[in-house]
Amino acid sequence: xxxxxxxxxxxxxxxxxxxxxxxxxxxxxxxxxxxxxxxxxxxxxxxxxxxxxxxxxxxxxxxxxxxxxxxxxxxxxxxxxxxxxxxxxxxxxxxxxxxxxxxxxxxxxxxxxxxxxxxxxxxxxxxx
Ligand SMILES: [Zn+2]
Ligand SMILES: [Zn+2]
Numbered sequence: 001x002x003x004x005x006x007x008x009x010x011x012x013x014x015x016x017x018x019x020x021x022x023x024x025x026x027x028x029x030x031x032x033x034x035x036x037x038x039x040x041x042x043x044x045x046x047x048x049x050x051x052x053x054x055x056x057x058x059x060x061x062x063x064x065x066x067x068x069x070x071x072x073x074x075x076x077x078x079x080x081x082x083x084x085x086x087x088x089x090x091x092x093x094x095x096x097x098x099x100x101x102x103x104x105x106x107x108x109x110x111x112x113x114x115x116x117x118x119x120x121x122x123x124x125x126x127x128x
Pocket of ligand 1: 071072073074075076094095098
């Protein structure tokens with residue numbers, strides 16, 4: 001007789017925990033759904049440049065630099081024979097590899113935080 005009572009209590013506990021687990025899953029599901037809706041909005045506004053857009057940025061040699069020769073990304077000197085890239089608008093210069101890596105993640109100047117003008121890329125696409 002006692003065995004039957006224990007079994008009944010055991011089944012009741014299993015049933016209760018089952019309900020709680022389903023409830024937790026629903027709660028977790030609704031919170032992840034909400035965060036999924038929010039995420040794309042923030043990631044699209046901070047989209048970096050594509051490699052074809054990077055190719056359109058002005059490229060110069062280190063010896064042509066006039067506004068200082070230090071790359072603010074790696075804090076290293078841009079040597080005379082090293083290729084450098086200018087950020088259109090503010091004309092800050094960085095190593096090509098440094099600025100390419102940065103701009104593919106953030107569409108702004110790493111030094112002065114000036115936003116890259118999207119018109120720069122659309123206007124240079126015109127054949128004339
Ligand atoms: Zn650098
Ligand atoms: Zn700048």
